[in-house]
Every structure is written in C-alpha cells, then in structure tokens.
Amino acid sequence: MSAAKVKMREKKMRNQPPSVQYPFGELSVEGRPHNPADGLASGGGVADGPSDSHPATERLKSSHYRSGWVRGHQRDGGNYAKELPKCISAGGFARARAAEVNAMLKAVSKTTGSCHVFGALPKHMRRRAMSHNTKRLPRRLRDVANRMREKSLQAGSKKKKEQAKSKSRKARRRHGNLLLEFNRRQRKNVWLETHIWHAKRFHMVKKWGYCLGDRPTYKCYRPCYRAMSTHCLLQDLSYYCCIELQGEEDKLLAALSQLTSKEAGPTFAAALCLSGQRQGSVVVYRAGCYPSQPLGSVTFLWRPSTQGSTHRQLWIWAHPTIKQDLLPELQSVCQCCEAVVPPVVPLVIPAESTPIPEPGESPEDKPMPRTKRKQNCKDAGGPPAKKILGDGTRSLTTPVTWRSSSTGIVINDLTMEIVRYRLIGPQSHSVLAETLEAATDCDEVNKSQPSTLWWPEHCKDESKMKLHQLQADIFHILKGIYSTGELPSGTVLGLAVDDPRLTLPTKKVKALPHVQQIQEEEEEKRRELMLRGVPQHCCQSFLWEKSVRDNATDNKISEQDLNRMRSEVLVPGSRLSPTPLQGRVPILLIHQPGKQLGHEMRSWGAGWDLLLPKGWGMAFWVPLVYRGVHIGGLNMSLKHAQNKGTPHFPHDYPDCPAGIRFQEEQEIDLLVKFKRRPPAKRTNYIKHGCLAPFRCPWQQLAEEWELITREGGKERKSATETQTTSNANAVMEEESTSQLDNAVMKPLSHFTVLRDRKSLKLLSGWCRPTTSKGQRLCRARETPPLDSAAMMSFLTKCSMSVVWVRLSLLSKGKPELHAMVCVPFTEDLKLLSNKSDSSCPREPPHRNHFKSRMKRRKKSSKKAAPSSSDKGEGSDLSAPNPNCITSAEDPKSSSESSTDLVVGLWPDPLPSITSHCSRVTLGWVTQGDFFLSAGCGEALGFVSVTGLIHTLLNQPKEHRGIFLLRNPTSLHYRFAKINIEV
Amino acid sequence: IFNNRNPRNTAVEMDPVEYTLRKRLPRKLPKRRNDVYVNMKTDFRAQLARCQKLLEGGGHREICVHGLGLAINRAINIALQLQASSQGALQLAANTSTVELVDDLEPEDPDEAGEPMTRTRNNSAIHIKVFYPDPQ
DSSP states (O other): OOHHHHHHHHHHTTTSOTTOOSTTHHHHHHHTTTOHHHHHHOSSSOOOSOOOSSOOHHHHHHHHHHHOOOOSOOTTOHHHHHHSOSOOOHHHHHHHHHHHHHHHHHHHHSOOTTOOGGGGSOGGGOOTTTTTOGGGSOHHHHHHHHHHHHHHHHHHHHHHHHHTTSOOHHHHHSHHHHHHHHHHHTTTSEEOTTHHHHHHHEEEEEETTEEEEEEESSOOHHHHHHHHHHSOEEEEOTTSEEEEEEEEHHHHHHHHHTTOOGGGSOOTTOHHHHTTSBOEEEEEESTTOTTSOEEEEEEEEEOOOOTTOOEEEEEEEEOHHHHHHHHHHHHHHHTOOEEOOGGGOOOSSGGGGSOOHHHHHHHHHTTOHHHHHHHHHHHHSSOOOOOOOSBTTBOTTSOSEEEOTTTOOEEEEOTTTEEEEEEESTTHHHHHHHHOOBOOOOOHHHHHSOOSSHHHHHHHOHHHHHHHHHHHHHHHHHTTOSOGGGSOTTBEEEEEEEOGGGGOOSSOOOOOOOOOOOOHHHHHHHHHHHHHOSOGGGGOOGGGOHHHHHHHHHTOOOHHHHHHHHHTSSSTTOOOSSOOTTOEEEEEEEEEOOOOSSSSSTTTTOEEEEEEETTOHHHHHHHHHTTTOEEOOHHHHHHHHHHHTOOOTTTTOTTSHHHHHHHHHHHHHHHHHHHTSOGGGSOOTTTTTOSOSSOOOHHHHHHHHHHHHHHHHHHHHHSOSOOOHHHHHHHHHHHHHHHHHHHHHSOOOOOEEOOOHHHHHHHHHHTOOBOTTSOSBOOOOOOOOOOHHHHHHHHHHSTTEEEEEEEEESSSOOOOTTOEEEOOOHHHHHHTTSOOTTOOOBOOOOOOTHHHHHHHHHHHHHHHHHHSTTTHHHHHHTTTSGGGOOOOSSHHHHHHHSTTOOTTSOOSSOOOSTTSSSSOEEEEEEEEEEETTTTEEEEEEEEEHHHHHHHHHHSOGGGTTEEEEEOTTOOBOEEEEEEOOO | OOOOOOOSSOSSOOOTTTEEEEEOOOOOOOOOTTEEEOOSSSOHHHHHHHHHHHHHTSOOSEEEEEEETTHHHHHHHHHHHHHHHTTTOOEEEEEEEEEEEEEEEEESSTTTTOOOEEEEEEEEEEEEEEEOOOOO
16 A cells, blocks of 8 residues: 555544444444454554455455455445344444444544635635635635634744744854854864864864864865965964973983884984974884884974073974873873872972863863853953863863873973964965064063063063064064075974064965065075074073963953954054054964975975964964965875875874774775765776775785795795796795685784884885986985895894885876785886887786675575565665675675675685785875876875885896886776885 | 086085985075076976077067076077077077075984084076067
8 A cells, every 4th residue: 555545544534433444334343253353453543455446356355354344335245145244233233333423523523634624615616825815715614714824823833933942143143152152062073263264164074073174165276286385375283282291301301212213213312303493203102112013203392491401391292193192101101190180280380380271170161161151251351262171182171281200200281272383385484474573572661560461571581582682583584585495494483473463464465575685794694594593592482381371362352352452543554553562472483394305396395383372373363364375274284295205194104003093984984985886886896806995904915925025035945046026926826825824823013114214215225216207317325236135134124014105107197095006027017118108007807706695695685575574675775785684595605794795895804915916916005196296196105115125126127116006996007116215 | 496416526524324415495586587497307398498488479578597507508508599599589698606505414313423414515507698689
C-alpha cells in the first residue's frame, strides 16, 4: 500500500471508535467467530489487507482468512453463505451498529483540519479568495468561516511566538549581549583577536582548539603569491603557543641540551641566539632520545641578558599540536612539577606579582557567563573589553606556571598572552616602517607626575630613553632598505611604538620603500645593520616583562574613546596631538629568514614577525591592512613553506606524534571524501596500482627497504657484483614472499627522519645537485665518491630512516598529494633523451582481485535483503557501503576485511609496498603542486634513505638523481630530479 | 635578478667543512620601467625579446641593461644584438661599477666554536644604456 493511500485511509479512520472499522463493519462481526482476536486487536490500525477498491473475488478468498477484513459489499459471494454465523446475539449486533452510527454521525458533524467551510459548497458557488474574505461566502456559512479563520490566525501567531523565543535582532546585536554570545561560541574553539575580521572574509576551520582562517572567500591564490614575492602578505599566527622559561642560564642550557642534538644543527645554545640577537629554530626530541622520538620543530628566542645577571628568560614558540607533548617534556627536564597557585606567586621577577588571571576567575567563568560579565563591569568600571577565556590548548582550570625547587627554573605558559603577526615578502619592512612609529617622548608635565601607565614611568629613566632612541634610529634605517632579504636572518629588534590607529590613513595605500640617496653617515649605519644585524642591547624589549604587557593591555584606549577623541579634534581628520599617554605599546620585531635551502630563489619569502601584547591585535591589524598587504590563511602558510622547500609543521613531520595525528586525521578526511562519491565514479586505486592513496605507510617502507638491503648484501657476497635495477627488482619480488617470516625473525626499530646535517650533506652531494629543472649542475663541495663501501658505512648510521627531498619535474605534470616516487629502469632513462612529453613510461593497469569478492558480497547482501523486511530496497541501493553488509557466506574473507572493503581501495593488510608496481617505490610526496616560484611542477616528500642510496649507486653518472613520479590517480610516470637541500 | 658567483679568491680563509656559505641577495635599487636586469636563469632570447619590446612597442627612447658578475657577458651580448638588429639606429653607452655583496658564513658547530661570520666581497657590474640618439 502506498504511503499516500495509507495516509488518506488514516485520515478517514481518525474518528472511528476503536472497536469498529468504518467500511468493514458487517464483516467484523461476521469474522469474529473465526478469528476473534484479530478483530479485536486491530482497533484503529490499518489492516494489511488489499487496498484496491474492487478486489477480485479469488483474491478475497485467499485474503479473507488471513485478515478477516474485506472491503466492499459481498452479500452475493457464494462462499460467505457458509461462513455466515449460525446465530446472532441481538444485543451484540445492536451495540456494534450503534457504535457505527455514532462514528458516522461524528464524522459527518466534525470538519477535519484541512477542510474549509467552502468545501461544503458546490463548485460553481466557490469564489476566489474565499478563505481570505469571508463575505464572499454565503451567509449561512460565514459564522463558521469566521470562527475558523480566527482559530487559524491564533495558531499561526502561536507558532511565531515559539520561534521568536530569541530576542530581537536589535537586542541580540546589543554590545553586551553580543559579547556574551561570542563568549559562548568560543567556549570550545577559541577565537583569535582578529577572528571577526577573518570570519567576514575567510573560510574558517576549527583546528587545534582555535577558529582559524583557512583561505579567503575571494579568489586570491596568485595575488597572494605575488604579494609574498614582491610586496607583503600578512598572517595572524597568534595561535602559536609561547612557553616561557626562566632561570639560571647554565641550568636552563643543561636542561634543554637533553632535548636537542648538535648533529641536527644549531641548538638552544648557539652563540648568536643565546645573546638574544637572533631567533633560532630547532627540532626538539624527547629527552636523550635523539635521533628517535622527535617532538617537532620549535622556534626560540632568548631575552638579551642584563649586565652581570645570569638569570635568563627564554621563549619557545611551538605549534599548538606539539604543546601537549612539549610541555610535559620541558617540565621533566627542568624538574618543574610543582604547579604554582597564582595568588602565592613567589617569582623572581617583580612583574609576576600580579596574579595570573585565568585560573582565578575560572570558577565564575564556566557555569554562568552572565555573572561574570557583571563582575567585570564592577571591576573595570566601564564596558568590558572583549574577554579572552583561556586558550584552545588547555582548559581554564589548569595551571599556567610551574616552578622547580631544585633548579629554580620557572615555566610559564604564555599561550594567547602575546599576539604574533607574520609579514612575508620583500616589502614587509616598508609596511612596518610606514605603519609603526617609534613612541614619542612624553612632555615634561607628565614626566613629573607619578603615573600608573608604563610609558611615563619609563620616560623618567634616562637610560631607558637612551635605549629607546637607539632602537628608534635602527628602525628608521629600515626605511632605507630595499628588500627584507638583505638583512641578516633572524634579527631581533625591540621597540616601543605609538598606537598605530592614530596614523591610520583614510584610504588604503600601498606601502613602498623610500630608498633615496642618503647621507654618508646613514649609509654607514645601514651597512653596519646589514652586516652585523641589530646590536645586542637594542634587542631588548619591554614586551618581555609581564607587568608592562599587562599595563599596556589594560590601558588600551577603546575604539569608542578614540573615535570620540578624533571627533573632538579641531581640524577634522588631522592627527591627535599630543598623543594620548596610553597609546604606547612595547613590541618585538623578529626577522624571518626566507628560502635558505637550495641554490635559487634565495631569501624568497623573507619577512618579519610582529609580537604584541594581547588585546592590541586589532589595533595593529587594521593599520597593517591599510598599507596594502594581502592577507593569507593557513593555506598560504603551507604554500609559503612549500615554496621555501622547508617541511611544514605538522604536515611534514611523519615521525612526530603531532605529525602522526595529522596523518590519521588526513586519512579519515580523504577517505570520507572518497566514499562520498558513488562507487562507479570513484577512482579505482587498485587498478592504478596505488596501495595507500590516503596515507603513507612510512614504517612499512623503511622496513621493506631494510630487508631488501640485507637480502641484497647476501646476494652480493654469493654472486657477482653486478646488480642492475631490474635485478634488484627481481630480488624484491622474491623478497616480498619471504618478507613475512623475515619480519618475524628480527623486530625492526621505528623509522626516523634523517636530520643529521653531515649525513644530509653527504647525501645531497651524491644526488648530483642541479638547478630546479635539472638544466645546470650546481657547484657542490667535494664529496667522497659513492661506492658500495661508502654506502655500507653510511647505511650503518642511518638505516630505517627517510629523508626530506625536493623533486622537480623535468617535463610537464603536476604532482599531487601522496604521489609515488619510483626508481626508473635503465630502459626508462633512454626515453629521457628524446624530449617529447609523451615519452614517459607507463604503469600497466593492475587487476582488481577484489572485484569478484566484492560482487559475491553484493550478491549475498541482495539475497539477505528480502529476508529482512525493514531494510528493503533502500538499503539495497545503498549497498556500496560494505560496512553495513554482514553476510556470513564467506567466513574467511568476511573475517578478514568485511569492515573496510571499500570499492577501489586496497583492503588493510597491504602487500609489499616497494614491489607492488612495475617500478620500485622509494617514497611518497607529502606536498606537490605547480610551484609558481619554480615555474614547474614540484613535489616535496620523503624517500627511504636505503633505497635512495641503492638506486643512486646503480644509476649511471649522467642520470644520477633522476627518478620517476606517479600520481595515485594516474598510470603515467614522470621524470623528476631529486634534490636534497641542506 | 642579478646572478652572483662565488669569486675564486676568497678573502677570508675558511674551511668548507666548518662553515656553510649562504649568499645574501645583492642590494637592489628601485627599478624604473626601462631597466632590464639580466640574469643567467632566464632564456637569452626571452630577455632579448623583452628589451626589443621595450624599445619598439613600449615607446621608451632608451633602456638600461644591467648585468652583474657572470651575467655581464650576457648583458653585453644583448646590447650588441639590439644594436645590430636596429641597423645602426641605436647607440650604446656602457658604464661599469662595483657591487658589494654580502655572504653569511654559518658555522657547522654553532656552539662556542665559531661565531657566524659575515663577509663582504666585490663583484663587477655593467650598466649599458641603449638609446636612440637625438635627431639633431
């Protein structure tokens, strides 16, 4: 019975008395002797008898027994004569009839909801808009119609009332209510200070406990790239977590040295970084675990030491995803396990004497934001500023300070305390120079009076003012520099600046450098700056001091006050003078080195980081935007890292916990996206010979290559030394069969990413470094020749590791995520000599072994479908999702992979990865794209060190470092030049 | 845009194992529309075509071709080609100069052992003015 019919019937039966069925009244009585339970039970329900109005008698015969309910007038049915009851009790019969009559009367007298009064009118008497204007009805019906109309109006208004439970828009947009709403919305994922600005223009994503802008809603991929390479791109990086360490220098260094290794490059103790002149960057490992168990890359900045004091302050800036791993590690190496309760902060620096706000106010915060707001009002005595509650990486109640009684080191979690903006591009210093102005001195009157603000107090101190003057001079020199890349990388400059809102231009203007012929003296200073960077004492900033930071945050002039002051200026549009005393902000400028790896596009993407005290975010953001910068989101950070050729955190750290987590998330995302397509429209990865299109099984890769070398070593001893690639391939086939027991034989360690600089340099030299498209050889330092002895000694050091490489395609093509890096045959390399694009090797299509199994499964599921009536056709149509199919026809296969047999994907226990395709797999690409900076398709990814060296050894000298790249969705291999950039 | 090369005679004695050499970009000056900086990466013909376009289609009476280091040869070549293809209508005026370049030397063992060094070296540059002489 179709749904509509059922509905109609239900409507008809609505007012029937429960014991009586409207059309089948007689039969119900008649049927009772045969099947009394049936007659009684199926009260108002819809009988499952046939629904056609003129049923064939034959059908009735059969159905009659089952249901007991038959429609229609069947007096003349011969069969029924026999079934008629012998006797009828008069009382029962009359009662049944009475009920029927009652029901009939009720049905007639009561109009159902949908029936309008004019439904009673014959068609020729109906008029247009009758329901709207009751006067068009005949008078006898008007009363009823009026009543109904009122009723319907009431019902409508009631509905509206329910909807309008929330306040009016005006009420909702009222400042306080809006803040409450904002606070509620960022309970789970915290907003940055520029959130609202971003939310209007960006696709926002909820990541790492924050709401972050991913990419703008307008098209600006190329403009953003151009901004990075010629002007300036601005990003909000405030979601990065800052961890502050304070303590004696030697103790800090001793503790931190456990986390890093000199082999992987400069550490926390690097001389220039330690002086506070440069920002450093390191890869942090678990204490004493180098080279295994890395945590991730962090940047760090030492505060320049004051004279004679060994007490140092260090900021470690880390991505929010490693904070949860890094913080416990830091606590353990510093032996800082006592959480400091805020009210009794016995800290060394007086700046800490003000209680840390978050934990203290958290109890009121959480349950009822309303009370909190009121309290704030009382405290501040004015409208509450935008409240930032905790941050995305910790709950409100966790402590933010830990100290150690043995070493005296204090760890402070400064997440969300400092705003960090990143300006990328050669003109970023001109943008800064135009936006910021070194803080103006305050006049004598203010100097004499004691003040609660930090700047007037500082003005009283002669030495501080002298320092400020020096810093301002250096900042002034910045204007005379053409490109940010000319400066020494990682330079730090501390400064105090005026409120940039005061100098906001009325129109957006593009900041350009002002390079003119400058005086001899200036020129000398500029040279000095370019060669030596900022002198040590000028790297000092008051941003390091908590008291100053808090003072600046608390005393920020609100936008409203500022606008009022502007409106009171005598000449409209002129600058406020004198500058209000609150409008001084301590900042820190950190130079970010651009591209340092490789031989071309040097210092591409260099820029400055701007650190501000919290609360000042928007005050600096808008003026920066008004200088004609482009704004980038997370997407652009990734592209920036790609073009620089550096691994981006956490995408390209597969051995770090954060990287592993990221890869798992990415796999789920990609799989969900894949499954959303109908199976016939999906890429069949099995046929493409792609085992793992959504993830990279690095561990398996490293293990397999390890086994191959062992096997190969044995072979070499026994047989001749000749080992061509195809030979190796044959070894591998054989290998894959015996792989399992081998793996059982000796457990292999976890894979690592090779970060030892000496090994990397050696490897880089062996790859025959060239310019990106492989046209020109680059001069490299002398490396020991690559032979089997060198290989063996190298491999003993770094077996089971993968290495970060850059691959540039020699012809057309655009590598994609998780493209495979493969080893070419010697025949393939011959194709390289003829230059046409079509002469690329191809992978023969693979057979889908799972097709038959899939079909069987589908069939069995179809068979199973009719038996379970509730699934019906619907579930059969959606059967491609095999997760819901739980047939037990084939116990072996179902136990093996019934849960994740997805059309087009290889089920879980993967066969040998390296030898699955015709060309041996070396590794995968984690980032591939058409690189605008190189003008060709390039890819960044990891390859197995063992496999790489083996291949290099077997390749002829002129083709050394040429590999094949194949996208997961394609059968074409493309030639690519591998480069390891140190 | 300049192409700079490592001079053979390094002023500072350095051990290649101990230091990594990172060259900074040469100092740039603001660029007019008729300035052409020649490099060794871009195809020669493309650079020549660019100059020709500036002179003929771009409506400039004169252009400046700049070359640094290895690219001096190419700059001269471009200028001469331009002159030859114009049947003597164009004239050349060459100037040479010296450009100061900055190198960063990063020590391999960054702790105590060595401070990162910066050194300057000089490289030659050529600036060729290619112009149509005034009618008189």
